Each structure stands twice: as C-alpha cells, then as structure tokens.
Amino acid sequence: MGTEEAHDDHGHHLPAVEDWPRGFGEASWWPFVTAAGAAGVYIAAALYILGRGDSAIVSPVAGPAALVATVGLFLVGLYGWVYHAFVIKFWDREADTQSANKLRWGMLAFLGSELATFGALFGYYFYIRAGEWGSMLVGVPNLTTSLVIGNTLILIVSSVTLHYAHVGIRNDDRAKFIGGLAVTLLLGVIFIGGQVYEYYEFIIHEGFTLTSGLFASAFFGLTGLHGLHVSLGAVLLGIVFVRALMGQYSAERHVSVSTVSMYWHFVDVVWVFLVVVLYVGAEVGA
DSSP: OOHHHHTOOTTOOTTEEEEOGGGOOEEESHHHHHHHHHHHHHHHHHHHHHTSSTTOSSOTTHHHHHHHHHHHHHHHHHHHHHIIIIITTGGGOOOOHHHHHHHHHHHHHHHHHHHHHHHHHHHHHHHHHTSOHHHHTTTOOOOSOHHHHHHHHHHHHHHHHHHHHHHHHHTTOHHHHHHHHHHHHHHHHHHHHHHHHHHHIIIIISOOOTTSOHHHHHHHHHHHHHHHHHHHHHHHHHHHHHHHHTTOOOSSOOHHHHHHHHHHHHHHHHHHHHIIIIIIHHHHHO
C-alpha cells in the first residue's frame, strides 16, 4: 500500500478507518465497543447486588451508575457499527447476495448464542423448581394478570406487523413497509412500558424484588434479560425505520430488515415460552 493510500481515511472517523481485504468492508473497533457495553450490563447487575443490604461492599448507586454508563456505551457502539457498516455506504454499493447470506448466517449464529444464554437461566429455574417449591412461592404476588396477558398479545401482534412490513419491502411496496415498521416499533415501545409498569407494581406495591428469594431471582433474571433484548430490538427497529424514511431498502436490498426481523421473532417466541413456563407455571404449581 502506498504512502498516500496509507494516510487515506476514506472519509470516516475513528474507530473505522482501514479497508478490510477481499470485500468485507471496514476493519472496525465498533463491534468491540458494542460488546464491551453489553458485557458491562452484567457487571452493573453484580454491583447492584453487592450494594444491597447492611453488608454491602460497594455504594448502592454503583450498580445503577454502571448500568447507565454501559448502556450508553452500548448504544454509542451500536450506532457507530450500524452507521459505518451499512448506512453510509448504502448508496455506493450494489446488491450482493453472497454478503447478504453471510449476514443472515451471522444473525443465526448470534441467535444460537442467545438461545444458550436464555437456556442457562431456564436451567437455573428448572433446578430450583425441583426443590421445595411451595416455600419458594411465599410472598410471590399474582403473576398471571391482565397486564401480562395484554403485553403478550401486543408482542405477538408486533411479529405479525413486522412480517407484514417485510413482505411489503420484498414486493417494493414502500407504504406497506414503512407503515408496518411504524406499528411494530410502537407496539414494541408499549410492551417495554408495560414491563416497566409491571416491575413498578411488583417492587413498589407488592414488595417483590430481586432479593425476595430464589424464585424472585429467577423471575427478574429471566424477564429482565428478555426486557433488555426487546429494548435492543426496539433500537434496531428504530434504526431500520429511520433508514426506511431516508429512502433506503428495496426488493433487492433489505438484508438488515431480514436480520432484525429474525431477531424480533426470536424474542417474541422466547417471551411466549417464558410466560408459559414462568408465569403460568408458578400459578399452576402454587
């Protein structure tokens, strides 16, 4: 590579400046920034637990502060990653079936790792379920409320509207595509708001918190992890929606719509399984 080329940053700011060989786009640090932000969520959860009770070894505000910082880092990394990898070069690239397939397979691999993560928590739940189950449900409020039933229906409908939008772009029907995306994003935000309200009712009014026992730790661990995934999905849907409003995507070029759809359908299926096993399972076993 010549001196002039070596100093060419291709119009991008750090941390994505070098060309990756063989057409894989830019060598970028943004995925690592995003991963660091995601990993920080677990650290924040640990700090929150360590800051509880009379024997706390860290400040009570350490956990919430770390959560805010790491979520911010995650969102910044996600923005840089998506912007440099997809948005800025959209108009310059042609449709590339091979690269699109690689991204779809990459999403499938990611969902496989997510399935393992949820599987570990479900394994913990089934482990405690095999113990003295009756005593673990002492102080647990009624879980199968109209709120969780309504939230479940909202998430199921959001999968239908996203499929509607996906079919729209594959048929080059932009009005159908954008309308379906808008409704899906709205339903996702409503679901997140419903889960926050559910937490508020349990924690403030019922006194049911993360430290209320083994079942509580499983409940908040599973529903909290899922809530984070839905929140991430809403961010991704928002990015796709903004790109759609900018005129991007077509019947030939909509790989990110496909991958985000795969992710959203995945979190919907996980939620239905979670409701049956965790919410209804606790009521049946009580």
